[in-house]
Amino acid sequence: MAAKSIPGATSVSRRRLALVIGIDDYENHPILKNPKNDAEKLSSLLQRIGFIIDTSSLVKTYAEIKRKILDFELSIELNDVVLFYFAGHGVQWEDQNYLMPKDFPQFPETNEADLEEIAGILEKGVLKKEMADMLKADILKKKIAGILKMKAINAQDILNTLSDRKPYVTIFLLDCCREYVLRNPDLNTRGPSSNTRNSKSAGLAAMHKAGALVAFACAPGTYVDDRPKDKNSLFMEHLIKHIETPNEDIVNILRDVIDGVMEDSNDTQIPFLSVQLRHKNIYLCEQAQVQPKVEAPISENNQSCMFGQDTQILWKFSGIGKPRVAWFFNDQPLPTNDRLQVTETDDGTSILTIRQAKLADEGVYKAKAINAFGEAEAQTALKIDCIKPVINTNLDTVLQVTKCEILTLKVIASGTPKPHVVWMRDDNELIPNDRIQVTTPTGSDDQYTLTILNVQPEDQGEYSVMISNVGGSLQSDKCKAIVSKSPMFIIKPTTQKVKQGETAVFMTTIDGYPTPTITWLLNGKLLTLKEDVEVQFDAATGQSKLSIQNVNLEQHAGSITCRVKSEYGEQEETVRLDILVAPTIIEDLPIQQEIVSGRDIALKVVGKGSPRPSAQ
Known part of the structure; x- marks a missing residue:
């Protein structure tokens, strides 16, 4: 109106x-x-x-x-x-x-005395039976009228x-x-x-x-x-x-x-x-033509709010009746929602409530009161305060991790707003993938986690995390991750049977980090590299090959031991090298031998071979 x-x-x-x-x-x-x-x-x-x-x-x-x-x-x-x-x-x-x-008391009802009075009147024949209810009602009316006048x-x-x-x-x-x-x-x-x-x-x-x-x-x-x-x-x-x-x-x-x-x-x-008025123009709210005004010493102020907290901006206006108040943010109409709400009190105060303040809420808020005679406005510059990140639990200095296992690094850091983190290895940013996973906190949790699956030697290095928000940034301590693995056989060597004069080959596959040393032994003695002995090792695949050329029964037959060793442990496997030699007669039967009839005779032949030959 x-x-x-x-x-x-x-x-x-x-x-x-x-x-x-x-x-x-x-x-x-x-x-x-x-x-x-x-x-x-x-x-x-x-x-x-x-x-x-x-x-x-x-x-x-x-x-x-x-x-x-x-x-x-x-x-x-x-x-x-x-x-x-x-x-x-x-x-x-x-x-x-x-x-x-x-x-005010309860209304009365007819009591026994009333009913007796009515019954007495009926007995005297003054009233007929059908008039009893009307008489009862009249008695009630008198009682009610009396109570209303008194109470x-x-x-x-x-x-x-x-x-x-x-x-x-x-x-x-x-x-x-x-x-x-x-x-x-x-x-x-x-x-x-x-x-x-x-x-x-x-x-x-x-x-x-x-x-x-x-x-x-x-x-x-x-x-x-x-x-x-x-x-x-x-x-x-x-x-x-x-x-x-x-x-x-x-x-x-x-x-x-x-x-x-x-x-x-x-x-x-x-x-x-x-x-039934005697006069016209009876005004309950009678005021001169006055435009709204701000009920404050100054119409501009500054205000700050911590990021994520609730805050209110309020201005009180006076004028004719209750001026209509519109709110603006950075000179644009302010949309209201569940987080930004405007309420008004009976005394003309308009209140803007900002819930869980964000960085985007920083700016100038203007309240404009309008009535038929003009307008008044007041503004507040709102600053969103932040808390520079603080590391509450730093990284460990050294972390030992087993190759092919899981590496986990954790740091607890707080700040407002919640900090953003970048994980680094040897000062190079780590890009998350299926194997490298980064977890950030939710709710009141402040723990940031780096997880590396199936750790490999290349994952070894110095890890750190850069933590930052709009309030500032800082870097964590460095954690030296050492990748290791005790030596072990992936494929064990097997016993070989080789003909004399040929080449015996033993194969094995090992694992371990750092790369273990591998040595081969023949009958407990270290095999040294000679013209007829060759050892090959591929560190990338862990495969090792022992080759013994021109094997000789007297020189090479026996046990072959493969030994792997590093600072984190030692293992060995022993197999046999059997050299196959065709039988040869060293001492043959005599060309002629005299015998006596009726007596036993013994014939002797001396031979050798590998495996031991049998006579027939």
Whole structure:
């Protein structure tokens, strides 16, 4: 609603008084949720637009409310603007509206004495049997009327007394049309009579008073439910939207409220409005044409926030009503989301909340308040602070790792924002791949890990890690990784059988790092390289070959031992070299030999060969 200029005769110099009551915690009737919230919100808004507030969040009982109303009435002076608001339970009875205090008792029921009285009347024949229920209802009505007069507050009496003080205007607002609390089967059996048309009605009865404006949250004779899921009632929700509109007639404000309530309720709730005013242009929020201004000594400031932390930027603005505030970041409209949120308080403070600040949030934030008469702006330069990385647990100086196993290096480093790391070997950056893996921390963890699978000799070297963020950088200590492996046979040599004069070949494959030395022995003695002995070794493949040419039974037959040795251990394997030699006769049979008949004879032949020959 646009702000309007103030016509000639206004109430700029008039006092504005308000008594606001909200009761929710009833002792004997249904507890409500909205009234207390509604009263507190209305009090805050009225105070902000210049009303002298007599709030009564602690005033709830019959005696307390009566005392408060009397004090309020006595405070009214001639030509004051007076506003009375009540939220809670209310009821109409015999065309009169009653406001129910917290300690209002339960409504009575017919007791045994009443029933005996009715029975006695019936016995005397004064009434017929069918009239008993109506008589019972009349007895109840008298009891209820008595309790209401003694324990509830008559709304019309309040309105009359306030008006008798000769205020400039009386604004009388009731939001107490909750579910009808006088429902009773005994009462409902009796229909409307000629002089009592409200014996079964709900809600409130219409109220009127010369010089006053009266509004109910819903139409006479109807009621609305409390809204336990919402903070405020539907009527108050729309009153909040319009009550601070500057220089707007109260009648127009309430008509806007009525339109909003009807629209939101699909016409099931229609507020009541009675206007019997003697004056026009009754403004609740009356202000001169003033553009917004920043409520701070200076409209620029600097602010810092630690990276990853939450922070708030807030500016308070004043002006006509509540100026609309728009936020900008580096002169561009600021988009809001789950991380960037804007909220406003009742006193005109606009708050920008930044959650988990990022480096990209650094810049200039501007809040611009706008109303019909101009604008005001304030800005904050936000700096995102960082913490230079710190190494909490450094690398080990030396690390021994076995070839073909896994190498793991760990460093614990903190900083804000979390540092970025680069792993290096011999001052050369390591590029991650399937074998070289880098793990960075998540959450509150600060551990950075380098893992190298299937370690090879080329992985040996000095490792370090460069740690950096926008706050600075540093390098870890160097860790010398030593790759080693005890000597071992991958393929063992095997026994060879070779014909004499040919070449004997023994093959083996070994592993170990550093590369082991390999020696061959014949019958426990070191084989030296001669013309007939050759040893070959391929360090890349670990293959070794022993060749003995022109093998000789007497010289070469026996055990062959392959021995591998390094600073990390020693192993050996022994096999046989069998030299095959064809049999030869050294001493043959005699050409002729005499024998005696009947005696044994022995013939001797001496031969040699490898393996040992057999005679046939």
